[in-house]
Amino acid sequence: MMNMASTHPTPLAGQHALVTGAGQGIGEAIARQLLARGAKVTVLGRRAAPLQTLVEEYAGQCQAVQADVANAEAVQAAFENAASTFGGIDILVNNAGQAASAPFMKMDLATWNAMLAVNLTGTMLCIQQVLPGMVARGAGRIVNVASTAGLKGYGYVSAYCAAKHGVIGLTRSLALELASKGITVNAVCPGYTETDIVRDSIARVVQKTGRSEEQAMAEFVKGNPQGRLVQPNEVADAVLWLCGSGASAITGQSIAVAGGEVM
Known part of the structure; x- marks a missing residue:
């Protein structure tokens, strides 16, 4: 993945980015990448405490807002709060x-x-909040963090797969609607990534089956041809590229970050 910092240290200076679920894991990694490239970043989460580390570390460049993305009223209030401080969301x-x-x-x-609600409706509600401003400015970047579960099926997570497939469909439809308006809409689809979600899933397998943690981990990585978990920063790198000027012609795409699991 291209390192935009090699050509310009602050290629996103003057832009306002909002990242949902930014308190940990992939969301935190994405927020850090955007902050490092000069963007002002609003981090959104249901709980305030996990967001405060970033706010304190990047004082004046990062702010936090609280909302459950599935709650329309809370989302509207959070986005209005974010824009009142850092301006329109780019x-x-x-x-x-x-x-x-x-x-x-x-x-x-x-x-x-x-x-x-959280995986699909929440994505829709957040997009609705930023689109009017993006259309008015004639520019914008929307990146939906979906999953390889949006590109293929997995047993025992049918609801999650259905929701993430919905995110991919939403991404494609919006990309077509907005293609002539200077706005790109893309999805990044991580495979099993070293996050709390995967760690919790491994713990459930251990509890339910009596397998060791190593045996449970092996089940999660066996689908990845590289034989490992994806790292949050690897997902963040893909998101960062899609947010930059170099990806202006990329829209409606679903990019797997999964070590070759999906081709």
Whole structure:
């Protein structure tokens, strides 16, 4: 992945980026990459505490807002708050997400609705908040952090897969609607990444099956031809590229960051 810092130390200076689910893992890595390239960054999460490290580390360049992305009223208030301080949002990274696993025949409606709400509806609500300003300015970058689960099926996470496939469909449709307006819409699709979500999934496998942590980990990495978990910074690098001027002709794409698992 191209390192934009090699050609210009602050290629995103003067731009306001908002990253959802930015308190840890992939979201935090993305926020750090954007901050390092000069953007002002609003980090959004449900809990304030995990966001404060970035706010304190990048005083004046980073601010935090709280919202559950599935709550329309909370999202509107958070985005209005963000814009009141740093101005209109030029870059939106929809990273907030959750994964719940269950055999389809044992999955209840509440789980189904929860997966659609946070992974798909939340993405839609956040995009709705930034589009009017982006269209008015004739420029914008929207990057949806989906998953390889948006490109292929996985057993026992049918609701999550359905939601992430929905994110890919939304990405493609919006890319066409906005192609002539200076706005690009893309998705980045990580494979199993070394985050709390995957660590929690491994812990559940250990608890339910009695396997060792090493055996459970092996199940998660065996689908990756590189034989490892993806690192959050590797996903952030892909997002950063899509946010830059060099990716102006890239829109409607779903880029797998998965060691060759999906081709």
